[in-house]
Amino acid sequence: MGKLVALLLVVLAAGVLVAWLRGGDDRTAKARRGRLQLVAWAIAALVLLAFVAFLAMRSPNAAPAGSKPTLLLIGVAAALILAVWPWLARRIIPPALIGAGLVGFVVAHADLNTGGTFFGTQSAAATPAPKLCAAPCGTSPVPLPALPTLGQDFLLPVAYLLVLVGGWLAWRSADPVLARGRLLLGRVNELAPRAQLRSLLLLLVMVIAAELLIPGNWTPAAAFAFALALTLGVGVAMLRQWPGAAARLAVAGLLFLGAAGLVLALTFQYGYAPSDYGVVVLGSRSSPGMVTAQAVVLLALAAWLAPQTFPRVRRILGLPPDAELTRQVLQLTESRAVAVDTAASDLRRLERDLHDGAQARLVALGMSLRAAERLIPVSPEAGLALVAEARETAAKALTDLRELVRGVLPPVLADRGLADAVRALALDSPLAVETGIDLPGRVARPVETACYFAVAELLTNAAKHSGARDARIEICHTGGRLRIEVTDFGLGGADPGAGSGLAGVEKRLATFDGIMAISSPPGGPTIVVLEVPCALSSPKTSSY
C-alpha cells in the first residue's frame, strides 16, 4: 500500500512537472496562478486516488496484487490528463470527488450497521475477523482486523470532506459542462453568491438529518443508498423551486440537529448510546464529548446564519441590515433612476421630434392648402403648384414619422423579434456584418428592445470609430441568460470611459441586471459581450 501510494505520487508529480514545463517562459501572474492551480488539482487527484485505493483495498474479494496495476493505470491516466489536458482534469475531478464521497458515505453507513465491511458483509458475518489483506502481502493473506474499525472512524469524515470539497470546486468552476450541471439547481443560480451557499447548505443538513432519522437496523447498503438518493433528490427539487425557503429550512435544520445532539449527549450519561448520531465522529465508539462538540459546532453555525436568513431575528437582535441586501438596494435604486431618466428623456426627444418634424409639416400643409384654395379661382396654375407642394410636404411628414417610429420601436423588432431585427440591422450597416443567431423563441419585449438598441449602438460605434470593414454578431440563449457578442475587426482601443456610448449601453442593460464586457486591445479586434438574464418564450406560430 505504502509503495503504491509512493508510486502514484511520483507519477502525478511527473505529470505536474510536464505541465509546468509546457508553460515555458510565461512568467505572467496569470500563468503563475494557473500553475499553482495545477498543483492544487494534482493534490485533489491524489486524494481521490488514495480514497479509491482505500475502498478497493478493503474488499476481501479483490486481490490487492490484482488491483494494484489497475490503480497504477488510473494514476498514470490521471497524470497524463493533468499534463496534457488540464481543462479535462478540472472537468472530471470535482464530480469524481463528489461521487467517491457518496460511495464512501454508503460504505461507511453499511459498515456501521454490519459491524464489518461493506464489501465483505457475508464473510464478516461468518467470521468475526474478515480475511483482509494488506497491499504488499500478495500471495499469503494476512488477517487485518484494524482496517474495518479504521473505516468506521475515518471513512465518514473523509467522505463528507470529499463531497464538500468536490461540491465547492464544481460550484466555483468556470468549466462550461459543470456550469450546465449547475443549472440543474434551477433558481438557486439567480441568488447572490452568499445566499446561494446558504441555500446549498440544505443538502448537507438533509444528509445529516437522514443519517439521524433513518432507522439503524436498515442493514442493506442499497436501502441506505436509496434513502440517501431520495433525500438528495428532495433537496435538489426544493432548491430548484424555492431556494429562499431552502436556505431557511437549512438553518432551521441546523438548529434542530444541534439541539438534538445536545439532548443525545445528555442522555448518553444515562446509558443511552446514540450510535447513529454524529457527523464528524461516528459509530459505536463515539463519546459524549464528541457528540457534544459536534452539536455545539452545528448550533454555532445556525446562530451565525440565522440573522442572515431570517430578517426578523436580525431585527430582534438589533443588528444593522444585511450588507449584501443594502448593496442590492443601492444598485436597484441606481438602475431604476437610470431607467426613469431614460424613459423621460426618450419622451422629451419624441415630443421635440414630433413638434419640429411632422407637426410643423402638417401646419405648413394646412397653410399651403388654404393658400391654394384662395389662389385657384384667381390663378389655377399657381394653385396647382401649391397643391403639388402640399403633396410633397405630406410625403416629408411621412418620412419624419417613419424615422421617429424607427427610433422608438423598430418595425422589424415589433414584427419578428430580436433575431430578425438584428439581421436587419446587419443588412443596413455600412460594414459587412456576419450574423450567427440561435434564438428559438422570443425574449421579453423590454429586454429585446434594450438589447436591440445596444447592438445598434455597438454597430454604429464600430462603423464610426473602429475603421473596420467587417464585423460579426453572435447571439444565443444559454443558462437562462441572453448572450450577445459583437466583434469588429478594426483598430481596437475602445474605451468605455472615453465616450458616453458604451457607458450608456452598460447603464441601460443594468436595468435588466445585464452586464457588459469589453476586450479591445490596440490593433483589434474589439469584442463586446452583453449578457442579460431572461427567459425565452416559445415562438408563436400562425396557421392561416
Place this chain on the structure above:
Amino acid sequence: MRVVVAEDLFLLRNGLVRLLEAHGFELAAAVGDAPALAEALLAEHPDVAIVDVRLPPGFTDDGLRVAIRARQAVPGLPVLVLSQYVEQLYARELLADRAGGVGYLLKDRVFNDDQFVDAVRTVAAGGTVMDPQVVAKLLGRRARQEPLARLSAREREVLELMAEGRSNSAIAQRLFVTEKAVSKHSSSIFAKLDLAPSDDDNRRVLAVLAYLNG
C-alpha cells in the same frame, strides 16, 4: 386586369380601390385581414395582388407572410407589397424564390398615381419593383462586391433604375440619354453578370436579383 387589394385601414383601402378602378383595373377582392387575403389569393387567382405588410390579426408582418406562402403555392403569383417602412430583410425574403413578379414599395409611392400604376403593371407582367429606398441602402454595400464591381458607374445607375422597376424608355428619360444607349448599357450589364441570352424581361429580373442579393 384583375387585382386583389389587402389593407386593413378602411380609408386607405377605399383610396387604393378608387385609384386602381380609375386606371382601368378590375377589382377581384378587397380584404382587410390576413386569413381573408390568403383565401382570396388562392380562390381568385388575380393578375396582381396589392398587400399591406401589417394586417390583422397579428398586426405584425402577417401580410408579408401570407404573400410569401401564396407564392410558394402558386409560383410567380404577382404580389406588390406596400408598407409604411421598407426593410432589406423583407425585400430579400420576397426575392428569395427568384421567380419575379414581386414589388416592395413604401405606401407614400401611392401619392404619385402614374408611377404607382406603372409599378403595379410591371409586377403583373413578371417584373421586379423595389422601392428607391431599398435600392439606395444596398448601393453603399454592394458596390464593392463581385460581380457588381465590374460594372461601370453608368451601368450601375441603369441597373439601379431597373431595380426600381422602370422601363428602358423611362430610364432613358431619367438619365437624359437615348433609349438605344440604355439598351446598349443593359446588354453590357447582362454580359458582365454572366446572364445567358434569353428573353429580355427574364434577364432584367435576373440582373436585378443579382444586384439586390449581392
